[in-house]
Amino acid sequence: MPFGKKIDGSGRRRAAREEVALAGSAMSMRWSRPVIVTDVSARGAKLEGQDLNRLDPEVLLRVGNVDFFASIAWARWKECGISFDEPLTRGMIAHIKREGDWATVMGVAA
Secondary structure, rough: OOOOOOOOOOOOOOOEEEEEEEEEEEEOOOEEEEEEEEOOOOOEEEEOOOHHHOOOOOEEEOOEEEEEEEEEEOOOOOOEEEEEEEOOOOHHHHHHHOOOOOOHHOOOOO
């Protein structure tokens, strides 16, 4: 099922997604994986990385200095969709976009 489609197949997303490229980490009780957040909305995000299908159903996503509890909605080997336990505010989305920006992560932000 493509990311963001409802289970009933209607294809209507609950929240608009923003395409991003943010550095992050997805952690579960048994695994931790570096990830790239490729899109984000108030209710969820799409992650890309290696072996994401090995993560437990409940994860902690870290982007910059912020952590979010989430559940895996779907997973394939190199990508997965997550649903945040608590919806993100617009301000929080703007914050993680700054914190997870590659220039900031690499310490070369102006």
